[in-house]
Amino acid sequence: MTSILQHLAHLQGGHLPEFTPGSVWLAGAGPGDPAHLTLGVATALHLADVIVHDALVDDRVLALAAPGAVLEFAGKRGGKPSAQQADITSRLIELARQGRRVLRLKGGDPFIFGRGGEEVAALIAAGIPFRVLPGLTSGLAALALSGMPGTMRGVNQALVLATGHGADGEGAPDWAALARLDQPILIYMGMKNLPIIAAALMEGGMQADKPAAAIAWAGTDKQRRITATLATLADTAAQAGLEAPAILVIGDIAATDFRGL
Template identity: 60%
Template sequence: MSGSTKENGERLEQALARLNFKPRSLGPGHVWLAGAGPGDPGCLTLEVLAALAEADALVYDALVSPDVVAVAEGAELFFAGKRGGRPSMKQDDITALLVRLAREGRRVVRLKGGDPYIFGRGGEEALALARQNIPFRVLPGLTSGLSALAATGIPATMRGINKAVILATGHAAGTDDDLDWAAIARTGQPVVVYMGMANLPVIAASMLEGGLAPSTPAAVIVAATTPQERIVVATLATIAEEAAVAGLTSPALIVVGGIVAMRAALAGEA
């Protein structure tokens, strides 16, 4: 270990000691629904880090990085990842697994990318645990829809540009269960779309029909905060084509609105 690295480690330990952080204990038979943030282990909260160290059963999603999973050294691992269009564990089976592990007296952490309550089905799992009288707790995480923007130089809010941010799922675009993208477009506020890559052409076309200008800035962000991070910036009229040419695939976030243009301005490119 180099001298500077050792000194940095010592400073971190001292800072944690000054913080006087006292984590709650994860009890047997309890389930904690935790958010792992957007990907970088540095985005973990202290509470989630402490919970992983205590867990003896970890049920984790595909968006959780191996480095974060490795923190739960004493836990039995249960992969519950979901990928659109690929075989994956059904939600009812995941919930049943959480209930079973809790009733076995295990210390269970259910780890999700981002935040459990932002398009992570954490609310469904919490409700199921409550109905089964399983003690649970929710540990917030940095939601990818906001932290990915910050990591790639896009401010989620900017005076003079927006007064709100809309978080939406694009999973059902083009179906009877779809959102009214035209109505969302008419708000004039930036939109951050989760799970929308497969439907990006439909979403972009619907927002254009809703009145957004073809020149409206748009971006697709893949694997934010990780070494695999990629971003394509274009316009609403061209973002679907440019993302396809770049080979961007799920999981990704789509951002539409004037805030996207701030990326170039902050980088001194505009």
């Protein structure tokens, strides 16, 4: 860790960003492997007094915390007992007011389906100083790690990020509108509602034989990828025993497989 800090200090002209007592840094841990951490997040792990982390932050990442740092679990997992968002936000404010250096560590990127915006808004309202450290969002990382280019000349001109949480409820994506775009869709938190999502996309005009894939546990030693079609993905995933967390990929890029060494 010392060599990482020295390298970052060199890049920044000899000084590290100041992690002041009483402040909160919201950081993205990326998907799994510590190799996907930014130097800034690695630095924050070394400097934080308290790390309030989500369920999907890899244990190998947490192992980079400074000796004596307190680790507080604040995971939210669909269908399982989870911390309430209001309680998490209140805890961040409480810890900051105690004069702690608080690292709010999330899997992926804190501002991509990570509720980071809600937490920043609460910190601002409470007058708590904060910094946001981007992370490699799990959707894009899952593509690269499983051999799918997010964009490819002659294949697609756009990429849509969508949430599958509450897929058929109020505030759900307009699946028919997304189907008409005919561009690849990356769906976060969509495993539970995959049959509903697939049916809605096909009802919106997307072809049943459109290439589709699911990538589970991207960036970890449990990573798995299955490939099917839009119409068969839900059954194929169920037969394979694939479970969340997973990224769903709907579109022509799902047919590619450029995995290297």
